[in-house]
Amino acid sequence: xxxxxxxxxxxxxxxxxxxxxxxxxxxxxxxxxxxxxxxxxxxxxxxxxxxxxxxxxxxxxxxxxxxxxxxxxxxxxxxxxxxxxxxxxxxxxxxxxxxxxxxxxxxxxxxxxxxxxxxxxxxxxxxxxxxxxxxxxxxxxxxxxxxxxxxxxxxxxxxxxxxxxxxxxxxxxxxxxxxxxxxxxxxxxxxxxxxxxxxxxxxxxxxxxxxxxxxxxxxxxxxxxxxxxxxxxxxxxxxxxxxxxxxxxxxxxxxxxxxxxxxxxxxxxxxxxxxxxxxxxxxxxxxxxxxxxxxxxxxxxxxxxxxxxxxxxxxxxxxxxxxx
Amino acid sequence: xxxxxxxxxxxxxxxxxxxxxxxxxxxxxxxxxxxxxxxxxxxxxxxxxxxxxxxxxxxxxxxxxxxxxxxxxxxxxxxxxxxxxxxxxxxxxxxxxxxxxxxxxxxxxxxxxxxxxxxxxxxxxxxxxxxxxxxxxxxxxxxxxxxxxxxxxxxxxxxxxxxxxxxxxxxxxxxxxxxxxxxxxxxxxxxxxxxxxxxxxxxxxxxxxxxxxxxxxxxxxxxxxxxxxxxxxxxxxxxxxxxxxxxxxxxxxxxxxxxxxxxxxxxxxxxxxxxxxxxx
Numbered sequence: 001x002x003x004x005x006x007x008x009x010x011x012x013x014x015x016x017x018x019x020x021x022x023x024x025x026x027x028x029x030x031x032x033x034x035x036x037x038x039x040x041x042x043x044x045x046x047x048x049x050x051x052x053x054x055x056x057x058x059x060x061x062x063x064x065x066x067x068x069x070x071x072x073x074x075x076x077x078x079x080x081x082x083x084x085x086x087x088x089x090x091x092x093x094x095x096x097x098x099x100x101x102x103x104x105x106x107x108x109x110x111x112x113x114x115x116x117x118x119x120x121x122x123x124x125x126x127x128x129x130x131x132x133x134x135x136x137x138x139x140x141x142x143x144x145x146x147x148x149x150x151x152x153x154x155x156x157x158x159x160x161x162x163x164x165x166x167x168x169x170x171x172x173x174x175x176x177x178x179x180x181x182x183x184x185x186x187x188x189x190x191x192x193x194x195x196x197x198x199x200x201x202x203x204x205x206x207x208x209x210x211x212x213x214x215x216x217x218x219x220x221x222x223x224x225x226x227x228x229x230x231x232x233x234x235x236x237x238x239x240x241x242x243x244x245x246x247x248x249x250x251x252x253x254x255x256x257x258x259x260x261x262x263x264x265x266x267x268x269x270x271x272x273x274x275x276x277x278x279x280x281x282x283x284x285x286x287x288x289x290x291x292x293x294x295x296x297x298x299x300x301x302x303x304x305x306x307x308x309x310x311x312x313x314x315x316x317x318x319x320x321x322x323x324x
Numbered sequence: 325x326x327x328x329x330x331x332x333x334x335x336x337x338x339x340x341x342x343x344x345x346x347x348x349x350x351x352x353x354x355x356x357x358x359x360x361x362x363x364x365x366x367x368x369x370x371x372x373x374x375x376x377x378x379x380x381x382x383x384x385x386x387x388x389x390x391x392x393x394x395x396x397x398x399x400x401x402x403x404x405x406x407x408x409x410x411x412x413x414x415x416x417x418x419x420x421x422x423x424x425x426x427x428x429x430x431x432x433x434x435x436x437x438x439x440x441x442x443x444x445x446x447x448x449x450x451x452x453x454x455x456x457x458x459x460x461x462x463x464x465x466x467x468x469x470x471x472x473x474x475x476x477x478x479x480x481x482x483x484x485x486x487x488x489x490x491x492x493x494x495x496x497x498x499x500x501x502x503x504x505x506x507x508x509x510x511x512x513x514x515x516x517x518x519x520x521x522x523x524x525x526x527x528x529x530x531x532x533x534x535x536x537x538x539x540x541x542x543x544x545x546x547x548x549x550x551x552x553x554x555x556x557x558x559x560x561x562x563x564x565x566x567x568x569x570x571x572x573x574x575x576x577x578x579x580x581x582x583x584x585x586x587x588x589x590x591x592x593x594x595x596x597x598x599x600x601x602x603x604x
Contacts, residue, residue, distance in 0.1 A: 015440070015443050015444050015447055016447070018440065018441070018443075018444035019444045019447050019448055022444055022445065022448070023448065023453075023456060026453060026456050026457055027456050029457075136341070139586065139589050139590065139593065140582070140586055142589065143533065143537075143581075143582055143585035143586040143588075143589055144578075144581075144582050144585075145537055145540050145541065145544070145557070145560075145578060145581050145582070147541065147544050147560065148560055148574065148577075148578035148581065148582075149578075151560070151564065151567060151574055151578075152575075152578070154567065155567040155568060155571060159567060159568050160568075258449035258450075259449075261449055262449045262450075262451040262452070265451060265541075265545070266541055266544065266545075269545075280452075280455070281545060283459075284455060284459055284545050284546065284547055285545075285546060287459055287460055289456070289459060289460060292452075292455060292456055292459060293456065295452070296448060296452040296453075296455075296456060299448070299449055299452055300447045300448045300449075300452075303447045303448070303449070304447050307447075
């Protein structure tokens, strides 16, 4: 197991190196001057322009740039932000990570628990009106642009009915001596709309996978055997069938990371959630490419790690895959 | 080869969701195509002083702050969105099919190398690849946008096609063709490609919905279709600070995206079920 894990992690590290190279090439083949933001909007002396180019390493040959980028990135140094110059990108990213993890965790929780439950329900009532309509609703959610759904929810729940906050993670007017409970409730209230938005647009995949896997499991002999032994329906469904149908859903974990992260760029920007997604969105507006580069690298690392965790889960749950 | 495909399409058409999706999609595409003949010029600003007006008989979807007709802009945005999606997906499919066929048929080092590149590319969410590519590009022309979206969408398709080719190579008819002395390119084009078409087709319809959402998202972030060309995502971006004063400005483009992508996904779902009846 350990040997396997070391090999798998080594493989992921190699892929990550390829990712970094790919991103670097992408950035440099894209037409346009990365420093346009700093140099276009004000008159700037050629000497100053040259100094800036040297500062961001743009005067070096491409191979040298790649080498210094790679060695810096390996040390976790992503350079200096153009917009927030001279703040280091690492600082910006570190401050934005916890809110993103909180939102991502909340979405995963809702997505997984509700998606699994609905998928099982659909499989049990296969072919019924309920099954068909749940499928259609899930597909409709999947077809919605997340930023648009977010705006719809804001205009209804925050502006029209004034039930929930429209933006940010905390209420700036909350008094400084508010207790831990009040603060917690405040964050949860801010969390509701972004979580609902991201869950609605992502839940279809979970439901579909769970439904398919459950249908497969319900056909198996051990389910018939469990029924024949007179076990309660609930026990048959959850203890016998579902345990075997949970497995394919785990594959989704690897798929979720990119979907969630991409979705959060839009949703965080609509709700002004102080996470990585809105950092990326504002970096787009200000053309702050070192920040974008760092978020892209971080996201890719998360995707690769998600893949390793999925494989690990497989091996742990299904001994047959250990031979491979 | 026509026979089984006709049966598959008949099965997809028999599915009410698939039929509904196809009819909706056809109607939307027709409305978008004939937009210049039945709607006012989307760039016309007949009454700047009036500003944004709510939906009325004269302007079914209302007008925006520049007094432009929102319905005309949504329809023209549809031309742009559907055009970009269709061409970008065609490009992705061509690239993905070519790489998948080559990797699966040649195997060995070529296959290993291509699949390592695909592995790396698949680890970066497509949105981020596009953002990095587009962010420093000030005024991107639409053909370049299509090329960028198309060139970043073939990775998963190449994997699917490669898998199908590997499976098909073991089948008797392909081995028989090789044994009878068929050349490499003949085996690929006459035997492997037609049989992988099912996989390619399903991947195409799925890709169209994805690309419509992606393009809308890019335009919403300000790096996709640039104004004054109308696009659904761009219209929602413009309407963002008039959520309460002029809700029709962001509702209609969003509904257009939802309806189009929903229709495409229903068709894709029906096709997938028709190709693989067990999963329904």
